[in-house]
Every structure is written in structure tokens, then in C-alpha cells.
Amino acid sequence: MKRFLVIVLDGFGIGHMKDAEKVRPQDVGSNTCKHILEKKEKLKLPNLERLGLMNALGEEVSSMKFSSNATFGRAELMHFGADTFYGHQEIMGTNPKMPIKEPFYKAAERVYEALVKEGYKVEYVYGKRGKYLKVNNALTVADNIEADPGQAYNITSALDVIPFEEVLKIGKIVRSKVYVSRVITFGGKNVTIEDILSAEEEKENGYIGINAPKSGVYNEGYNVIHLGYGIDPEVQVPTIMGKAGMKVTLIGKVADIVINDYGKSITGVDTEEVLKVTIDELNKMEEGFICTNVQETDLSGHSENVEAYANKLEIADKYIGEIMEMLKDEDILLVMADHGNDPTIGHSHHTREMVPILVYGKNVNKVELGTRETLSDVGATVAEYFNIISPENGISFLKEIRK
Structure with a gap:
């Protein structure tokens, strides 16, 4: 029996993508993680630190240090712009297609x-x-x-x-x-x-x-x-797993935006609430996939409120630590984001940033995963972990992290 849990800290990017200069010049210089830590020098996120957040960022900031025992990487956004909806479709294995704008x-x-x-x-x-x-x-x-x-x-x-x-x-x-x-x-x-x-x-x-x-x-x-637009649930991890008779639970905003016809979807916004629900669902699940979206980090970015963002990160970090203690031998926890939302950049919109990929498990190798070309590598990894058909997009890194 094995479980794979993905926690998405919505909007928690680690530095603007190279193409931002051309496609989103207003996002150049954004770095949600770094700028929050610089503004909140005493902020300590011990569990994210242990998972290798600073390693993924590429530098130590304020009181947050590198981890010597982490499995980490970063991922670029393949979807256009910086979007929660398309970010989660990409995570689930979709190759995003460009829509048009039309009244x-x-x-x-x-x-x-x-x-x-x-x-x-x-x-x-x-x-x-x-x-x-x-x-x-x-x-x-x-x-x-x-x-x-x-x-x-x-x-x-x-x-x-x-x-x-x-x-x-x-x-x-x-x-x-x-x-x-x-x-x-x-x-x-x-x-x-x-x-x-x-x-x-x-x-x-x-x-x-x-x-x-x-x-x-x-x-x-x-x-x-x-x-x-261009989203086919049939080639995404939740539907593929569901059709194979496996359990899938989506919690938080991801429950509103990803099709999960064969599984359980639980909406929610409050950070503590969605993570408590995550723990409850993890306790109930013997085998299966859980994805939880922590939305209030993103909302704090939209309101350009560093203090609120830091507070939500502290709450998330606490419960991530509890989840780490709950994992069984074969379980895997992956903490990531879907884009950036830098509250210090000077506008209230999402920012086109790379995101951290932080992996933890008792049987997970301590390796650097490098910079992945798409968030879909997460979905592809989940698919290989459960030995199901691969989603439309992404390259699995399961072999790299497995002992």
C-alpha cells in the first residue's frame, strides 16, 4: 500500500522565468519566496527548510538555510502567463494550449x-x-x-x-x-x-x-x-487513476478546477482547514493520490500583504511537518507551487516565476532534480509511481528519487 501527496502552495514562486522579459515584463525581478523572507527576517519555516526550500531557491536568505538532506529541484511553467487554473492542469499532466481573447x-x-x-x-x-x-x-x-x-x-x-x-x-x-x-x-x-x-x-x-x-x-x-480550453480530463492523472479503480482526493481550490469524476473533491480556502482535511483524508486512505491547494498564500499575494503571506506560510509549514511524521515507508510527499505572486513587486497579479519541487519520503533518495521544463513532470511521476498510463505531458523523475 502506498500514497502520494502533493501540496501546492499557491503563488509561492522562486524567481522570474527567463522569458518574463519578453512575455511579462512587469514580472521581471519577482521572487516571491526570497522577497518575503527578506521582508520578514525572523520568519522561520523549519519543515520547508528541511525539505530543501533554500536549496531550490539557490541561496540562503535571512534565517533560512540550506538543507544537507533534501530532495529538491525547480520547475518552469509550460503554460502561458501565470495562472492557477492552467498551473494545476499542467501539474495533472496537460500540455497547455494557447486560447484566444474574445468578447x-x-x-x-x-x-x-x-x-x-x-x-x-x-x-x-x-x-x-x-x-x-x-x-x-x-x-x-x-x-x-x-x-x-x-x-x-x-x-x-x-x-x-x-x-x-x-x-x-x-x-x-x-x-x-x-x-x-x-x-x-x-x-x-x-x-x-x-x-x-x-x-x-x-x-x-x-x-x-x-x-x-x-x-x-x-x-x-x-x-x-x-x-x-484544450483541457482533456481523460489524459490527466485523476481520471486515469480513477478509471483504474484507484482513489483520488482533491482538496482546496484544486477541487474546483480539476475534473475528478471518479474521486473525491473537497473545496475549502482556509489554510488550517484544508490542511487538517488533508491529514484526515490521509488517515482514511490506505492507498491513493491526494492533491491539496493552499490558496491563502496566493490571496495574500493579490492583496500585496507580506505579513499575511508569512502567516499563511507558517501555518502551512506546521501542518507539513505533521504530515511528514505521518508518512509510511512507501509514501511520498511533494511540496510545490503553481506560479508566483510576489507581494512586493508593485502589482497585485500573479508573477511568472519558477516554482520549487520539494520531495520527501522514507525511501526517497537525496538528489537534486535540476530545473524541470514543465509542472507536468509531477503528474508523470505520480503516474509511474502507481504504474498507470502516463498523462499527456511530462517526464517522470521517479527513478531518480527512488532508493
């Missing part, structure tokens, strides 16, 4: 035709320049007005009127006809279609959508699934 009104007609063909009642809702769709008098399909323009479409639904399973079915039809980064299917209870329509907002250049917080869909019975 929904340009895609509305082909979505309308596809939904009508499937028997749905579809109506246009018009703004000054843009337009969106109302479907079955239960949901809207429109621009996501909170994200960067043209990056995502929202399907905002009243779950007292339509079950979420049907919303997701509609979402998959929409996804098949559009080329933007994400189609986000979500809804809440105790909300009417009138509540949703009354939260309509229109922006420049024909972007029109629903202000989700204003609509009330977050308040009660909220449910969400993100559908990404």
Missing part, C-alpha cells in the same frame, strides 16, 4: 445554435454593444467581467430552478464552441433568474456579463466547475 458577443451565435440544437430554450439579452444568452429561464451565458477582458465566460445559474448537473452539461456544450481560456459554470440556491439579470454590467468594447457577488449566487449552496 462573448462574437461567440454568441454559435453557442446559441449549439444549445438550441440540444433542445434548450435560448434567448438573447442585449446591451448597448454586447449581448449574452439566457437559457431555460434559469441561467445566463456571458462575459466574465471580473477577469481580464475576453479571458473567460461565466455560466451563472439559479440552482433552485436547474440542477448543477444540467448546468455543467450546458457548460460543456458552450466549451466546445468557444476558444477563450475558461468557461466557468457556477450557481447558487435561493437565487432567481431575475436576481441574476438585475446584476448585469456592461463594460467597454462590448463586454457584458453578470456581477457574480451582486447576483447572490455565492451566498447559499454555491457550486462551481471550471472548464478550460
